Amino acid sequence: MTAKADGEDGEDLTVSAPKTWAAGVPAVRASMRYALHEMGPVRTARVLTALNQKDGLDCPSCAWPDPDHRTHAEFCENGAKAVSWEATTKVVDAEFFRRHSVADLESSSDHWLEAQGRLTEPMHLAAGDTHYRPVAWAEAFRLIGSALQALPDPNRAIFYTSGRASNEAAFLYQLMARRLGTNNLPDCSNMCHESSGVALSRSIGIGKGTVTLDDLTDHSELIVIVGQNPGTNHPRMLTALAKAKKRGARIVSVNPLTEAGLNRFKNPQRASGVIGRGTKLSDLHLPISVGGDQALFALVNQQLVAREAAAPGTVLDLDFLATHTAGLEEAQRTWAELDPRDLLAQTGLSADVVTAFVDETVRAKSITVCWAMGITQHRNGVAIIEEMTNYLLLRGNIGRPGAGVCPVRGHSNVQGDRTMGIFERMPETFLAALDDEFEITSPRAHGYDTVDAIRAMRDGHCDVFIGLGGNFAQATPDTAVTHRALRSIPFTAQVSTKLNRSHLVHGREALILPCLGRTDRDERASGPQGVTVEDSMGVVHLSRGRVNPVSAEQRSEVAIICGIAEATFGPTDTIPWADLREDYSLIRDRIARVVPGFDDFNARVAEPGGFHLPNGPRDERRFDTATGRANFRTSPPQAWDLPAGHLLMQTLRSHDQFNTTIYGLDDRYRGIHGGRMVVFLNSQDVADLGFTDGDLVDLISVHAGEERRAAGFRIVEYGTPRGSAAAYYPETNVLVPLDSVAAESNTPTSKSIVIRLEPHHPSET
Numbered sequence: 194m195t196a197k198a199d200g201e202d203g204e205d206l207t208v209s210a211p212k213t214w215a216a217g218v219p220a221v222r223a224s225m226r227y228a229l230h231e232m233g234p235v236r237t238a239r240v241l242t243a244l245n246q247k248d249g250l251d252c253p254s255c256a257w258p259d260p261d262h263r264t265h266a267e268f269c270e271n272g273a274k275a276v277s278w279e280a281t282t283k284v285v286d287a288e289f290f291r292r293h294s295v296a297d298l299e300s301s302s303d304h305w306l307e308a309q310g311r312l313t314e315p316m317h318l319a320a321g322d323t324h325y326r327p328v329a330w331a332e333a334f335r336l337i338g339s340a341l342q343a344l345p346d347p348n349r350a351i352f353y354t355s356g357r358a359s360n361e362a363a364f365l366y367q368l369m370a371r372r373l374g375t376n377n378l379p380d381c382s383n384m385c386h387e388s389s390g391v392a393l394s395r396s397i398g399i400g401k402g403t404v405t406l407d408d409l410t411d412h413s414e415l416i417v418i419v420g421q422n423p424g425t426n427h428p429r430m431l432t433a434l435a436k437a438k439k440r441g442a443r444i445v446s447v448n449p450l451t452e453a454g455l456n457r458f459k460n461p462q463r464a465s466g467v468i469g470r471g472t473k474l475s476d477l478h479l480p481i482s483v484g485g486d487q488a489l490f491a492l493v494n495q496q497l498v499a500r501e502a503a504a505p506g507t508v509l510d511l512d513f514l515a516t517h518t519a520g521l522e523e524a525q526r527t528w529a530e531l532d533p534r535d536l537l538a539q540t541g542l543s544a545d546v547v548t549a550f551v552d553e554t555v556r557a558k559s560i561t562v563c564w565a566m567g568i569t570q571h572r573n574g575v576a577i578i579e580e581m582t583n584y585l586l587l588r589g590n591i592g593r594p595g596a597g598v599c600p601v602r603g604h605s606n607v608q609g610d611r612t613m614g615i616f617e618r619m620p621e622t623f624l625a626a627l628d629d630e631f632e633i634t635s636p637r638a639h640g641y642d643t644v645d646a647i648r649a650m651r652d653g654h655c656d657v658f659i660g661l662g663g664n665f666a667q668a669t670p671d672t673a674v675t676h677r678a679l680r681s682i683p684f685t686a687q688v689s690t691k692l693n694r695s696h697l698v699h700g701r702e703a704l705i706l707p708c709l710g711r712t713d714r715d716e717r718a719s720g721p722q723g724v725t726v727e728d729s730m731g732v733v734h735l736s737r738g739r740v741n742p743v744s745a746e747q748r749s750e751v752a753i754i755c756g757i758a759e760a761t762f763g764p765t766d767t768i769p770w771a772d773l774r775e776d777y778s779l780i781r782d783r784i785a786r787v788v789p790g791f792d793d794f795n796a797r798v799a800e801p802g803g804f805h806l807p808n809g810p811r812d813e814r815r816f817d818t819a820t821g822r823a824n825f826r827t828s829p830p831q832a833w834d835l836p837a838g839h840l841l842m843q844t845l846r847s848h849d850q851f852n853t854t855i856y857g858l859d860d861r862y863r864g865i866h867g868g869r870m871v872v873f874l875n876s877q878d879v880a881d882l883g884f885t886d887g888d889l890v891d892l893i894s895v896h897a898g899e900e901r902r903a904a905g906f907r908i909v910e911y912g913t914p915r916g917s918a919a920a921y922y923p924e925t926n927v928l929v930p931l932d933s934v935a936a937e938s939n940t941p942t943s944k945s946i947v948i949r950l951e952p953h954h955p956s957e958t
């Protein structure tokens with residue numbers, strides 16, 4: 194049998210009108226279909242009834258928080274897909290790898306690879322071999338341990354983390370890297386909310402959001418949702434938004450696309466959601482041009498200042514500004530120099546809709562701004578977030594009920610991993626506490642983030658790459674460059690639940706280490722273990738797996754890290770890896786002594802629902818910045834000066850994927866069925882460029898005189914502003930230049946790729 198790729202050539206692709214509402218009965222139907230197909234009835238019942246319950250398991254899909262009063266079915270369609278995908282009974286075992294060579298698997302689609310089931314035993318690919326072959330755990334650990342010991346410099350090792358790792362695993366992983374002597378801890382956050390972390394740390398002194406779920410559901414009078422598609426990526430947020438709407442909150446959405454989930458929500462758990470029209474969510478939609486948000490918020494801030502000048506004391510929160518902020522005068526000078534016509538042109542919006550947004554703003558006593566990848570993955574991602582924070586500061590919308598910043602996180606524990614030290618630049622206070630606790634000397638020189646890690650591999654500076662989850666080969670930018678870089682490394686090891694491209698784009702020698710997932714029961718010598726996670730709003734809670742692992746050979750991430758560490762540092766290391774491996778509460782005791790806010794960790798996390806981490810701006814309007822105040826920071830937005838015939842393209846997620854995990858080939862809300870090779874374009878652009886709807890084109894990105902090509906995309910005329918295109922990730926990552934990054938956060942600019950189109954000639958692919 195040979196591995197097969199499925200019809201991603203677009204042969205089965207059909208396009209229908211986009212949906213105007215999200216969830217409802219089709220969502221329930223889709224959840225159950227996936228669950229029963231992958232898990233069967235018994236596991237389905239066991240997993241879905243525990244999902245997001247207080248004594249249950251944390252959903253491994255997004256980082257949206259859980260409400261205090263939970264329903265029996267506290268999950269969404271995409272959460273159900275995520276757990277079904279993980280708790281599947283299908284397996285990828287030694288026999289599978291015997292049948293399929295690496296070359297054979299390489300020709301398969303990402304969808305096919307992951308759909309084969311769970312990885313069940315450690316596999317080794319010797320240098321020059323054609324097949325992965327089974328290897329005992331002890332031997333696998335010995336191989337990595339020797340590779341790490343043999344390094345001439347610990348900085349020739351790179352330790353990547355994806356945001357599903359638990360707090361316990363993440364803490365031990367960064368400890369292992371620093372004990373070895375490197376801060377090379379790139380993570381998915383570098384490609385995700387890094388811009389939020391950089392901007393918020395400087396503006397308000399904490400790199401996280403400042404609102405709780407209650408703020409949103411019970412207090413915010415205006416919720417502004419910018420660059421985020423919650424209907425697909427954070428579906429449980431729609432329940433919270435519907436609750437807010439019910440008490441009269443207003444919602445403004447800022448997005449090039451009219452996403453179904455921002456428009457109307459039918460809650461499948463209520464009769465009205467099943468038979469009724471559902472809840473209208475967005476009251477005002479701003480169809481902004483891709484990349485126009487900094488200009489929008491600068492324009493709005495200009496107008497707020499102007500309205501204050503016209504009616505002093507009525508628009509701005511002068512007390513708050515005087516007591517808690519710095520830099521307003523300078524910001525005002527910058528705004529005064531900006532030409533409002535230029536700003537408006539950059540947004541692509543009408544003046545009326547911007548005025549309507551300003552009207553909404555001055556009417557609302559409390560405002561929350563939510564955002565995600567539509568903001569962070571631009572070259573000016575940091576500056577946009579600073580300008581959005583200025584917007585909130587002007588009316589004192591931070592640190593009181595219903596008001597604040599809400600960067601909506603991606604992976605279920607990406608925020609917790611950062612808190613645990615997965616960061617190439619942890620502050621001195623953290624490193625000093627870590628050193629004290631474990632009697633080690635952490636290196637102080639900054640390590641590589643994701644983009645720098647790829648550069649280091651490309652330039653021959655890396656000997657060992659370890660991936661704790663994720664799919665480095667596919668999630669990263671500049672696929673061709675990154676693949677070459679990965680292949681040049683002497684040794685790669687991936688700790689994974691499922692087969693993916695990163696196992697096939699490997700170093701000269703490679704290992705696959707199959708781990709337990711969030712749904713799996715984790716038994717250690719001291720009994721069944723739970724792990725902890727931190728959600729997008731800083732709530733830390735426990736998660737326990739519910740189903741029996743499909744293989745006795747799978748190990749927990751904690752056990753795998755401890756195994757690698759023991760093999761590297763020897764059995765007499767000062768860090769008691771073997772003890773930590775058998776009882777995760779011992780890891781939590783250590784975390785409690787190193788990480789601020791985790792005092793009494795074991796006791797507090799045992800409480801149902803867990804506990805809130807302290808948050809200076811939210812709790813007491815305390816801003817731990819250089820000025821001790823919340824800082825206005827502003828810079829002039831730069832217009833894109835695109836050559837004729839070029840468009841700015843964003844890459845986004847379909848409704849049937851979790852990042853590089855492709856569950857299926859439909860994007861129901863956008864009317865795409867049976868394929869993913871589409872490019873969404875404004876109909877006027879299609880005509881101007883001499884194409885028609887349905888044409889097959891190649892996308893060519895243009896950056897610093899270089900061209901990159903992705904071939905064979907079908908044009909779909911869609912409601913996106915002129916000049917703004919969209920296509921799915923990861924198929925388009927080949928177009929994202931490694932050197933095209935956001936200023937200061939080094940985040941790949943996956944939402945602003947300059948492209949042109951050429952007719953597709955099948956013979957050329």
Ligand SMILES: Nc1nc2c(c(=O)[nH]1)N[C@H]1C(S)=C(S)[C@@H](COP(=O)(O)OP(=O)(O)OC[C@H]3O[C@@H](n4cnc5c(=O)[nH]c(N)nc54)[C@H](O)[C@@H]3O)O[C@H]1N2
Pocket residue numbers: 254255256271385419420421422423425426427447448449450452481482483484485486565566567568602603604843844845846847848850851852944
């Ligand atoms: N089911 C599911 N859930 C997920 C994920 C998944 O893949 N599947 N991924 C998880 C992860 S890691 C993350 S980070 C989040 C991602 O969550 P999102 O950020 O919602 O994900 P994207 O699909 O990248 O959507 C970006 C949105 O921003 C809009 N946008 C693009 N460019 C601009 C712009 O210039 N300005 C404005 N205002 N809007 C713009 C797009 O139209 C789109 O609606 O979701 C998490 N949850």
Ligand SMILES: Nc1nc2c(c(=O)[nH]1)N[C@H]1C(S)=C(S)[C@@H](COP(=O)(O)OP(=O)(O)OC[C@H]3O[C@@H](n4cnc5c(=O)[nH]c(N)nc54)[C@H](O)[C@@H]3O)O[C@H]1N2
Pocket residue numbers: 253307354355356357358381382384385386566570603604661662663664665668669670688689690691692693708709710711750844845846851852853854922923925926929943944
């Ligand atoms: N062009 C473009 N590129 C992007 C983005 C974009 O919007 N556009 N988004 C970026 C963003 S926001 C992110 S977060 C990154 C995502 O980057 P990653 O986090 O690296 O990628 P994922 O696709 O989430 O990783 C999927 C793999 O994780 C493994 N896995 C799943 N669960 C577990 C687990 O519990 N433990 C372990 N050890 N492994 C597990 C499985 O083997 C699966 O194949 O991609 C980024 N890349």
Ligand SMILES: [Mo]
Pocket residue numbers: 381384385386602603604
């Ligand atoms: Mo993400």
